[in-house]
Amino acid sequence: MNLLPLLSSRNQTLTTAQIMLLVLVAALPGILVMAVFFGSGILMNIAWLILCAAVLEAVVLKIRNKPVRKSLGDYSAVVTALLLAVSLPPAAPWWLGLTGIFFAIVVAKHLYGGLGYNPFNPAMVGYAVLLISFPVEMTRWLLPSGAVAQLPDFSSVLSSFLGQTATTMDALVGATALDQFKLDRGSQTIAEYWTDNPLFGTLSGTGWEWINAGFLAGGLYMLYRNIITWHIPAAVLGTMAMMALLFYDGGSSASHGSPFFHLFGGAAMLGAFFIATDPVSGPTTNTGKLYYGVLIGLLIYSIRIWGSYPDGVAFAVLLANFAAPGIDHFIRLSKQGSSHAE
Amino acid sequence: MQTATKNISWQGLWGNNAALVQLLGLCPLLAVSNSTVNALGLGLATLLVLIGSNGMVSLCRHQLIPAIRLPVFVLIIASFTTCAELLLRAFALELYQALGIFIPLIVTNCTILGRAESFASKNSLLPSLLDGLMTGLGFALVLLVLGLLRELFGTGLILANMDRLLPFAGDWSLQIFSGYTPFLLAILPPGAFLFMGFLIALKNVVDKRMAKPEVAEEVLVSGSKRVRVTG
Numbered sequence: 001m002n003l004l005p006l007l008s009s010r011n012q013t014l015t016t017a018q019i020m021l022l023v024l025v026a027a028l029p030g031i032l033v034m035a036v037f038f039g040s041g042i043l044m045n046i047a048w049l050i051l052c053a054a055v056l057e058a059v060v061l062k063i064r065n066k067p068v069r070k071s072l073g074d075y076s077a078v079v080t081a082l083l084l085a086v087s088l089p090p091a092a093p094w095w096l097g098l099t100g101i102f103f104a105i106v107v108a109k110h111l112y113g114g115l116g117y118n119p120f121n122p123a124m125v126g127y128a129v130l131l132i133s134f135p136v137e138m139t140r141w142l143l144p145s146g147a148v149a150q151l152p153d154f155s156s157v158l159s160s161f162l163g164q165t166a167t168t169m170d171a172l173v174g175a176t177a178l179d180q181f182k183l184d185r186g187s188q189t190i191a192e193y194w195t196d197n198p199l200f201g202t203l204s205g206t207g208w209e210w211i212n213a214g215f216l217a218g219g220l221y222m223l224y225r226n227i228i229t230w231h232i233p234a235a236v237l238g239t240m241a242m243m244a245l246l247f248y249d250g251g252s253s254a255s256h257g258s259p260f261f262h263l264f265g266g267a268a269m270l271g272a273f274f275i276a277t278d279p280v281s282g283p284t285t286n287t288g289k290l291y292y293g294v295l296i297g298l299l300i301y302s303i304r305i306w307g308s309y310p311d312g313v314a315f316a317v318l319l320a321n322f323a324a325p326g327i328d329h330f331i332r333l334s335k336q337g338s339s340h341a342e
Numbered sequence: 343m344q345t346a347t348k349n350i351s352w353q354g355l356w357g358n359n360a361a362l363v364q365l366l367g368l369c370p371l372l373a374v375s376n377s378t379v380n381a382l383g384l385g386l387a388t389l390l391v392l393i394g395s396n397g398m399v400s401l402c403r404h405q406l407i408p409a410i411r412l413p414v415f416v417l418i419i420a421s422f423t424t425c426a427e428l429l430l431r432a433f434a435l436e437l438y439q440a441l442g443i444f445i446p447l448i449v450t451n452c453t454i455l456g457r458a459e460s461f462a463s464k465n466s467l468l469p470s471l472l473d474g475l476m477t478g479l480g481f482a483l484v485l486l487v488l489g490l491l492r493e494l495f496g497t498g499l500i501l502a503n504m505d506r507l508l509p510f511a512g513d514w515s516l517q518i519f520s521g522y523t524p525f526l527l528a529i530l531p532p533g534a535f536l537f538m539g540f541l542i543a544l545k546n547v548v549d550k551r552m553a554k555p556e557v558a559e560e561v562l563v564s565g566s567k568r569v570r571v572t573g
């Protein structure tokens with residue numbers, strides 16, 4: 001494949017494979033920061049899921065009598081695997097990732113007709129299946145370095161990946177900042193609560209604020225390269241910031257957290273730039289993308305604050321996927337209506 | 343006669359299967375198939391009601407005034423459902439409580455009304471009984487397979503709590519996977535749709551394979567409408 005267009009001017013028409021490669025490149029800063037804060041487990045997740053995705057994709061393509069090499073070469077399965085892998089807890093057991101990627105590639109993508117036909121974001125379908133089916137394993141996040149003296153060494157990460165319950169890991173697993181924030185903090189103000197707890201950093205969770213900064217940088221690069229338009233990320237993040245501002249109240253004991261806490265916590269930036277912008281499962285019109293993004297932002301904030309899960313990107317995106325064809329339909333309808341009126 | 347019997351059995355069990363082809367009675371099918379014992383219990387109850395109502399409708403088919411035939415069918419089905427409900431309550435109280443509202447809801451199972459309208463009201467007693475038996479078996483078998491699969495993936499064992507239905511089957515519980523982390527989705531409602539979808543797909547694949555050597559076998563019993571919902 002010709003890699004030259006990747007480096008040259010930004011207004012060239014790119015093939016699917018080149019776009020997917022650029023998405024992978026854009027995800028690198030976020031992934032590297034994740035590896036710094038959570039150790040090698042995250043890289044192991046990524047490698048394992050990419051391997052599984054490639055094998056599953058090849059097998060399904062073979063069964064469907066489609067050209068294996070051509071479809072496998074568009075890297076879309078790799079992007080799906082990557083997005084699912086960074087959503088899984090670091091050093092998750094191998095079968096967790098395998099189950100998730102099976103539902104992502106085989107059920108959500110190919111049973112619905114393959115790339116371009118899937119109504120739901122495959123990576124998020126895989127994530128939702130896992131979260132509903134294996135709530136214990138899916139919430140065993142490692143503590144970020146900074147909140148814990150040292151990260152688990154490679155051998156304990158490996159044994160945890162192989163499914164053995166390493167007792168050395170138990171002390172290194174704990175609540176994420178968003179989990180911790182959902183707990184009752186009594187009469188403490190946010191400032192008091194944060195100073196006592198190593199899980200919280202300057203703006204948001206320890207580690208998480210930098211991970212989100214990494215994905216924000218990657219997202220801005222994708223914007224610059226015209227791979228995505230600004231509509232969806234701006235609407236998602238703008239709505240989240242607006243909601244957070246409305247319910248912030250300056251940080252009292254009943255406060256729901258500052259806009260910075262929400263924009264730089266959990267999967268906010270990953271969701272806004274990398275997941276919600278999936279061109280297949282989202283709306284096609286620019287106005288539609290704005291409505292779609294607002295819906296996702298509202299849902300993420302609502303699930304975080306009033307729902308029973310600490311973060312809500314997956315469910316927010318899947319619910320908005322349901323709404324996407326409807327949004328497009330009504331936008332086209334209103335456009336036709338206005339042209340008739342003229 | 344021989345070919346008619348064969349045809350009724352074939353259509354009820356496979357060719358025009360109530361659950362896999364007509365997609366009738368899906369509500370109870372999806373709701374109670376989360377364990378083998380529930381699935382078998384509801385499958386047998388539906389089978390009994392179906393045989394009874396088919397026989398009764400066939401017996402009084404000459405007395406029926408066409409304009410009010412549907413209310414009469416429903417009354418007959420409701421009577422047999424009440425019998426099934428009381429039987430379950432008397433001999434399998436725990437199962438009765440586990441199945442809950444889905445026992446009385448057998449009345450609304452479209453499979454039963456469908457067979458009464460399209461078959462039993464036009465045929466004599468014996469074929470009607472056979473049709474009830476075969477359609478009911480087809481429905482119960484799908485329910486059983488779905489129950490087995492969902493229980494296996496959702497808990498790692500099969501045939502748990504079978505003594506709720508069969509008093510002598512208390513120790514039938516089989517651990518298939520040991521050290522298995524339950525795949526909760528399988529016993530939750532989405533799992534029902536998922537596994538049902540896979541079963542329908544499997545049936546269509548098998549049909550396609552079978553259609554290649556022999557194209558025949560599509561002769562229908564007179565009056566039996568083939569209601570095919572799936573493509």
